[in-house]
Amino acid sequence: MSVEPLPAWVIPPAGGFTAEDFLRLTGLPPHTELIDGSLVFVSPQEKWHSRVINLLWSELDGQAPEELRADREMTVKLGKRQVPEPDVVVVTTQAYEREEPSTYYEPPDVALAVEAVSPDSEDRDRDTKPRKYASAGIPHYWRVENDRGRAVVYVYERDPATAVYALTGIHHDRLKLSVPFPVDVDLTAVGRRAAAG
Secondary structure, eight states, rough: OOOOOOOOSSOOTTTTTOOHHHHHHHHHHHTTTTEEEEOOOOOOHHHHHHHHHHHHHHHHHHHSOEEEHHHSOOEEOOBTTBBBBSSSEEEHHHHHHHSSSSSOOOOOGGGEEEEOOOOHHHHHHIHHHHHHHHHOOOOOOEEEEEETTEEEEEEEEEEETTTTEEEEEEEEEEEEOOSSSSSEETTTHHHHHHHHO
């Protein structure tokens, strides 16, 4: 069996890719991220992952106040070598409607980043990304885990004194919060949709 040579764009330049390099690359596989100057490719989404993203994007956008909007699978340019793609983000309406840049948000635009954990993203979603989101000043982070088809949401809030996230709650069947805005989500809908789908 022969191995195909890697395309030239996969090989990072000395020092790694910068955010500007990454944002200029064309033809990348869907949902490619830049973490620590390296390209990160993801495996195809599982149904559970897609359903969680759809549910949270829809509920957050529907329940957000006028000054906020939810978006899905949009990159956030965190720094010189950091351009992750949260599964769902809640951003200012001004940033959501802004024409340029059209492919990413900046940290001040983002009120909440949400990651639904997949087997290949577990370490990034539990460790790497929360540290980078908190360091960039994003005030809220949710990590969604798959517990035998049920969504469990771990809710974090950034402590401005330490610039790190603190766990504020773990939600199994219902996600009811007052920050970053009042939100109430029936998490069992993911399991019902999975059973029906």
